[in-house]
Amino acid sequence: MEAGRQDDDRLGDIFKALADATRRKILDELTERDGQTLFEICTRLAMKHGLGSSRQAISQHLDVLESVGLVETRREGRYKFHHINTEPLNGLVDRWRRPDCQEDA
C-alpha cells in the first residue's frame, strides 16, 4: 500500500510532535488527568518532572500537539481546558507492518 503525499506529511508531523520529551510528558500528564488548564500543565511539569520551561514555551508545545490533533482545547466560559486525543495515533505505523503481525485486520 502506498501512502498518499498528504498522509505521509501528516505522519511526519505527528512523529515530529512526539519527538520532543516535553511534549511526551504533557501527553503523560493529560493521560493521568484529562482536561487541564495551562496553569495545571505547567505546574505538573515543574513539580513532578523538574522542567523549568516557561509558560510561553509550554503553550507553544501545546500548539504543536494541537496542530496534529493530539491535543484538543475546550472552552468553558472564560476557562480553557486541554484534552488528549489519541485518535491520530491509530494505524500510524500499519504501512510497514506485515499483515500477519497486525493485531486486527
Added chain:
Amino acid sequence: MKIYVTNVLVDDQEKALRFYTDVLGFVKKTDVPTGESRWLTVVSPDDPDGVELLLEPDSHPAVKPFKEALVNDGIPFTSFAVDDVRKEYERLRALGVKFTQEPFEMGPVTTAVFDDTCGNLIQIAQHGPSPEAPKNDG
C-alpha cells in the same frame, strides 16, 4: 515593616463580600467608605488579627484584560492555606463553587483552584498530609 494587607481585584465589592464571607467563611474586618468605593477587608476567623484581604474594585481599565488573561490560562493570582484541600474542595463544590483544578498532590503540597465569581481564580493549598489521613504505624 510587615505585611498587613493583601488584595484581590473584584468586579463588585458587595458580591465579593458575600462570597468571601458566606461561601469561603472569612469575616468582615474593616468597611470604610472611600469616595466611590469602600476600604473593605476580611480576615480568617482563625486569625482575626492576621493579614487582611482587601476586596478592591477592579475598575481601572488595565485590570480587566489582566484578569481575563490569567483566567484564560487557569492561573490563580491568590492562594489561601487550608488544613485539608480535599475536604474544602468537597465543601465548596457542594456550595456550587466551580473548580478549574481538582485537588492535585505534588509531594508535600496539595492544591486546587476555584473561581471566586468576581473574576479571579484562587488557589487553596495544604502543606503536609491531611489531618484525617490514616496514620502510618508501620
